[in-house]
Amino acid sequence: MNVPDDLHYTASHEWIRQEGENARVGITDHAQAELTDVVYVELPKVGANVEARSPIAVVESVKAASDIYAPVKGTVVEVNKALESNPALINTDPFGEGWIFLLKMASPGDLKELKDPAAYRTAIG
Amino acid sequence: MPVQYSGIVDEHQAVRKNVGVFDISHMGQLIATGADAGIWLNEMLTNDLAKLDIGTGQYTFLLNERGGVIDDLIVYHTAPEEFLLVVNASRTEEDLAWLRRNLFHGVDLVNRSESYAALAIQGPRVLELFAIFFGKEATAPTRNQIADYEYEGINLTIARTGYTGEDGFEVFFPAKDAALVWNRVLENGKPLGIKPCGLGARDTLRLEMCYPLNGSDLSPDHNPIEAGLGFFVELKKPKFVGREVLARVREEGPPRRLVPFRMTGKAPPPRPHYSVFCRSERVGEATSGTLSPSLNYGIGMTYVPTPQAKVGTELEIEIRGQKFPAVIEKKPFYKKS
Numbered sequence: 001m002n003v004p005d006d007l008h009y010t011a012s013h014e015w016i017r018q019e020g021e022n023a024r025v026g027i028t029d030h031a032q033a034e035l036t037d038v039v040y041v042e043l044p045k046v047g048a049n050v051e052a053r054s055p056i057a058v059v060e061s062v063k064a065a066s067d068i069y070a071p072v073k074g075t076v077v078e079v080n081k082a083l084e085s086n087p088a089l090i091n092t093d094p095f096g097e098g099w100i101f102l103l104k105m106a107s108p109g110d111l112k113e114l115k116d117p118a119a120y121r122t123a124i125g
Numbered sequence: 126m127p128v129q130y131s132g133i134v135d136e137h138q139a140v141r142k143n144v145g146v147f148d149i150s151h152m153g154q155l156i157a158t159g160a161d162a163g164i165w166l167n168e169m170l171t172n173d174l175a176k177l178d179i180g181t182g183q184y185t186f187l188l189n190e191r192g193g194v195i196d197d198l199i200v201y202h203t204a205p206e207e208f209l210l211v212v213n214a215s216r217t218e219e220d221l222a223w224l225r226r227n228l229f230h231g232v233d234l235v236n237r238s239e240s241y242a243a244l245a246i247q248g249p250r251v252l253e254l255f256a257i258f259f260g261k262e263a264t265a266p267t268r269n270q271i272a273d274y275e276y277e278g279i280n281l282t283i284a285r286t287g288y289t290g291e292d293g294f295e296v297f298f299p300a301k302d303a304a305l306v307w308n309r310v311l312e313n314g315k316p317l318g319i320k321p322c323g324l325g326a327r328d329t330l331r332l333e334m335c336y337p338l339n340g341s342d343l344s345p346d347h348n349p350i351e352a353g354l355g356f357f358v359e360l361k362k363p364k365f366v367g368r369e370v371l372a373r374v375r376e377e378g379p380p381r382r383l384v385p386f387r388m389t390g391k392a393p394p395p396r397p398h399y400s401v402f403c404r405s406e407r408v409g410e411a412t413s414g415t416l417s418p419s420l421n422y423g424i425g426m427t428y429v430p431t432p433q434a435k436v437g438t439e440l441e442i443e444i445r446g447q448k449f450p451a452v453i454e455k456k457p458f459y460k461k462s
Contacts, residue, residue: 036132039416040393042445058445060393062133062416063325 001124002029004095008071008111009120012053015095016071021108025071026099027059027090030124035061038090043079044101050074052110057100059090068100072110078102126151129323137329137418139320140289144248146310147322149295150303153217154241155210155224159232162208169227169366170200171349173359177202182269182284184357186349187212187220192370193345194352196220197337199286201271209271209282211243211295213339227366242303246310247293247330250317255294257313266294279306288327290334290459329415332424333459335385341397342383342412342426351379351428353456382434383412385456388423388442392449395425400443401451403433411442419459429453 003009008016013031017024032038042058050056055067056076079101083089090098105111115123126148130136139145157166167174172185182201189195196216201209212220221236228234246254255265258276266272271284279302287293298306311319328338337343337352349358350371359365360372388395395414400407414425425442436455441448 036129037134037418042393058393060416062329062394062418063128065393065396 001033002095003117003121003124005117007095007117008114009117009123010069010071010114011123012069014069014071016111016114018108018111019102021105022077023072023074023103023105023108023111024099025068025101025103026094027068028120028124029094031066032091032094032098035059035063035066036091037062038087041083041087041090041100043081043083044076046076046079048076050076050103052113059087059100070103071114072103073106074103075106076101077104126327127323129325130321133323133325133329134418136320136322136326139318140248140291140322140326140330141419142249143318143320144246144250144254144314145320145322145326146307146314147245147247147327148242148307149245150242150300151214152243153210153212153214153220153236153238154243154297155212155217155221156235156237157208157210157232158206158235159229160206161229162206162232163202165229165232166200166208167362168364169224171358171365171367171371172200173362174200174202179203179205180266180270180272182209182271182286186354186357187223188348188365188367188371189223189345190366190370191345192348192367192374194339194343194347194349195223195345197339197343197354199284201284203271203282209297211297215340240300241297242300242306243298244296244306244310245287245289245293246296246314247287247289247291249292251291251293253317254310254314254319258309276309277305281306288336289330290336290457290461291330328413329418332413332415332426333417333419333457335426335456335458337383337426338413347383347428348374348379350374351381352383379431381409381428381430383426383428384434384453385424385426385458386440386442386451387420387425387454387458389450389452392423392442393444394423395442395444395451399425401427401429402441402443402448403429403438408433408440417458423451424454424458425451
């Protein structure tokens with residue numbers, strides 16, 4: 001499974017890329033492989049203030065609906081509209097075109113609470 | 126059986142286009158034997174067993190006295206005084222208890238579920254696979270027939286039945302040979318594009334055909350007539366458990382009916398237990414639901430009051446607090462082109 005070294009991770013299989021004071025969030029290669037066939041994405045609302053670990057989006061595969069959590073406290077500043085017409089981007093390019101939302105972090109220091117790539121690799125075995 | 130191997134859509138397409146294999150060893154297998162086994166079963170089950178020639182099977186129901194569904198199953202007449210009942214895994218113990226409580230003297234009922242395995246091999250190329258196993262000259266059972274075959278010293282009981290809407294076989298054999306048979310099916314099926322398939326694809330395939338799932342679309346509180354399955358209830362039989370109730374339901378018409386619906390706009394896939402509305406009134410909940418991999422829209426089933434149970438009736442499905450439009454469809458959703 002692909003676990004890029006320049007990202008942070010959560011136990012609920014989101015990846016987080018720090019872009020200054022923003023955090024770009026998607027689901028990991030491992031998560032998309034488990035879900036397979038993503039068919040619908042419910043995006044968060046731009047401008048929403050969200051708490052760490054609160055469910056703010058939903059990714060649906062044929063198999064199940066899965067909540068996507070805010071990794072840290074912040075404000076949603078952008079969402080990936082391309083997923084509305086092409087949800088399968090999450091399967092084909094989970095770390096790139098398949099990103100889900102961009103969060104302006106309340107405190108970028110919160111990223112320290114997340115898993116590093118080695119810890120995430122261990123978590124998914 | 127896992128939910129999926131390579132992915133639900135991939136497995137689903139393999140069954141629609143080529144062939145797929147499901148490990149259905151979890152299903153219950155009961156054997157009834159004795160001179161009166163047929164007479165007894167005909168009083169326990171809704172379909173007419175007298176129509177069953179030796180070497181054939183039929184879909185049927187085991188009902189409680191209220192006419193509610195304990196289980197839906199296939200009964201095969203395997204020998205003059207022998208019947209094989211293939212029942213839902215989750216209902217095996219309940220079926221057994223009910224059947225044993227009502228057993229005729231001189232009829233023997235054995236649960237062989239633990240010692241027997243089963244595979245469902247389904248898809249348009251399944252006859253090619255049969256020929257790889259048994260040679261081009263071998264005769265396969267026809268629709269609903271069942272027969273014994275020998276392969277590498279293993280006795281395989283093969284029925285031309287399934288739960289996918291495709292041509293297919295269900296194969297029963299001793300559990301000790303399960304790994305060998307499973308591996309041979311995958312090896313021999315390789316040139317045909319065979320895929321191992323899981324519960325996820327089993328659900329999408331059966332739902333595209335509007336085949337009911339017991340515990341979801343059927344329950345002890347629902348009878349086969351309101352589920353639209355009266356075809357498998359023979360009211361001309363003088364006696365079977367639930368007959369009086371069903372005769373009344375047939376005469377008066379059921380107050381509600383199981384109907385198939387499809388999502389009409391862009392919407393998340395419907396799933397079991399989502400609330401269903403008709404003209405802003407909550408009429409029930411989805412009993413089944415998924416995204417149809419063949420049709421690429423959401424499909425499901427639900428019970429609605431009979432006056433609304435018409436093709437074209439508009440419904441709304443509530444998904445995470447938001448209502449999405451749907452419409453009652455004709456069954457099945459999927460028709461072979």
